[in-house]
Amino acid sequence: MLRRNWFHILLALAETDLHGSAIAEDVLERTDGELRLWPATLYRALDELVDEGLAAPLTGDQRPEGESRRKQYYSITVSGRRRLAEEAGRLAELAQVAKDRLGDAGA
């Protein structure tokens, strides 16, 4: 089971390398404003993801072309993708169970 914040951050990074603010905006948009990652929480979570080896900070020359030098970019690691996939599978299973039960109830 992946923490909710971690899940959403990894999900954002799964598409492309991003810096903190961009992650927060992606999450906000994707959850229709439901999940607003407050700054300190976001950066702590990023530090923790780095510690766990699920995400990695990009060094200077890895930054996307023309992007701000000042901001720290992050990318998802291989194990990060694996954990994200596991979590997605778990959620899908849960969703299936839910669908089945609701289907039973409706029939």
Added chain:
Amino acid sequence: MSRPPRWIRRLLAVLPARFRAEHGEEIIELGARYARGRSVWGRATVWMCVAADLVVVGLGYRFTRRSAGVEERLPSSKMPTMEGVGRDVRMALRSLRRDPGFSVFSVLIVGLGIGASITVFSVVQALLIRPLPFEEPDRLVWVSNGDFGRGQQLSSISVQVGHVVRMRADASQLDDIAGYHLFDRDGDHTLVSGDAPARVTRLRVTGNFLSVLGVEPAIGRFFTDEEAWDDGPRAIVLTHGSWLRHFGGDPGIVGSHVLLDDASASVVGVLPASFDFTTIFAPGQSIDYLAPYPLSARSHRSGNTLGLIARLAADATLASARAEIGTFAVSEEEAAERENTFHPVIRPLREHVSGGFRPAMLLLVGAVVLVMLIVCANLSTLHLARATGRERELAIRAAMGAGRGRLFRELLTETVVVSGLGAALGVLVAVQGTRLLSTLDLQIPMLSHATVDGHALTIAVLSAVAVGVVFGLAPAVRGARLQLNEALKEGARGASGSRRHQRLRHTLVVSQVAIACLLLVASTLTARSMLHLLETDLGYDAKGAVAMRIDPAVRFDNDEERLTFYGSVLDRVGGSSGVAAAGLSDILPMAFNRRWDARAMNEDPENRVFPYVRIVSDGYLDAMGLTLVAGRDFTSADVSGTTDVAILNEPLAARLWGDRSPLGQTLRSSGRERTVVGVVRPTRQLSVDQEPGPELFLALRQVWDHAAVYLIIRGERTPTELIEVARGEIGAIDPAIPLDRVVRVSEIVGASMAPRRFVTTLLTLFAAFAVVLAALGIYAVVSYSVTQRRHEIGIHLALGATGRRVRRGFTRETLTLTGLGLFIGLVGAGFGGRVLESSLIGVTPLDPATYVAVSVVLLGVSLAAAWAPVRSASRVSPLEVLNQG
């Protein structure tokens, strides 16, 4: 783009250094991005959220040892282990023991603060929050007749039976309506259980009384329809208290017969202990048994008698019930000409019971919030001063490898331990305080139910943690960030590092003075209202008069004998040496009240007035100290068979006859015509803070509508002697006449002001506490400042500055801080004064004298608090200081 506020950058300090360095800028930037495009309030909200998030994350890091930077990172656990916490607490306790004065003071301050908060919360909870002990109490409403505000005037809020009967039949929005008789009086009945007769108090209720409230008798049953009708079998239901008192809690009593007022009555049930009618509806009184009150044609003739409680129907709302009963009342007006008027006012039962105390309770809540704030500010000041004193200790430990996170956590643990101990003390204070309050007879409904419960304890724990964190945060952050070299250098005192924190200390002191000022203004204003009331001209002279109840009903069967008895009591007691006047009345001030209709004969019959009626004997006016402005007092010749006479007070005379003299005029009241023989000055008979209303005095020897009477005596002797005289004389007439409820009239007046005195006392205590804390804060800051600048002072003195000049410098600092605090406090009080307005009497919220007095007191207190440290400043020995340097 919205500019981030400056303080948010400062708040970044709660984050560990490395984290701050890496992400600080981006954190602020993301915050700004969230704030963009919002209103002022929206931006403020966003930044508050960002701040809260910072604090949570920052503290999380501190506690999970991930502060990196100095301390090496521990690999696994993210939560502090229990072992670690235990060690921290032990360290904290050890450190606190090293400085017992400081620790005891801190614990005491937190303890008193939290104790006060819990006590007030418990009272507020009992009065305003905890549901009434009935089934679905939210569906219960109080139906009164007219709305006369705070001092409820019984005759004018009560309803005549006819309206109730028709309303029960018609109302679809009310499930059912129950009522109780508002004029049953204390100890008017005699119950024989065993050998001795006991005076007991009856409460007459409608047959559906318990079912409307949703209460079941603990034993037995409630009244049957037959019992609850005219001339039905006499049945009573005992209250739990009287069952224990009079029958020793014997369940066998149910079903048996007792002797009540010389006739047999069967006890059909006992009420549960939880059904405590008096604490809810009539605080300060007691009820012994319930008797049925039929809703019949006969009871209808008694006029307005009932207080009504109704239960809303399942789909009804307060508004729909109001609308329906309003329409009903209009139709009653048209249909029933000969009935008393009915102007229904429906409100939630809870509001009826304790709504009047709401403003006072909210005032107390506001006051304890201020008290808690000043406690936090004060402890912060003390702790900051202490932490500074420990700079060397902390710096050395930091140098020896203790990480910043570690030090931060230790310092914070210390404050949390202090506030935890304080909370424990606070709970003790609150338990005692609440117990004390609940036993006082303050005439506040449900106060006797106030207890410190789980909710209150939760609040204690939460406030302890909050206090610990709030007052510990600043010192802890500062302690943990200490610069080694700065602290170790002796000469670095008073350098930029301390200056930076000087502002924080000053802010804390100024806010303490401001809060103390607010509380002082509030308590002074309420105390002045209280004093104003104490000096209010009551219209009668409460001092020097004593009253006692004599109950001739048990000895005499007919009116003639009673009359003779009254005559001899008045003659003998009134004629005793040292007794200036003696009189009888069926009502004492501040208690029971009743109104009858009255109108002037040969005048507009529509001009009906409902004066308060007192049935009094000759001599009563003198004994109570009323002032006769025209005509005469009753005499012993005003007996039945002669012309019925009446005495009015000025407001009633003015209402009935305007400017004309009422003497010799005839008024009609409760079906009889009476000639006006006297006019008296108005009196405050209902409550001290209510303007006097119209009053009608009838001659005791002509009216028999009363049971026991009160004898009131005034004289040159002490109250105790007066009582002895009365006992002796009445005993000489008939030793078997019961004489009880002996009381000084001034006590009755005092008791009626008990709720107000209660609020005033609490506010005064809070204000006193706040002033002491503010003084302590000033003392701490000035002495800190003096210690910090010893070196500087020494140099000044060595260069020829006089001690006086040094003192003047510090005094100026003190006065500046106090003045600033005063200014803020007074402006705040000026704006906040409106809250008080409704409970003030004889003084405006902006009373200049109060403001001046508060300013003088606080300036005086602050100078006194600063005196010792300021004096020590001028006694610094230059030689000593310079040698050290």
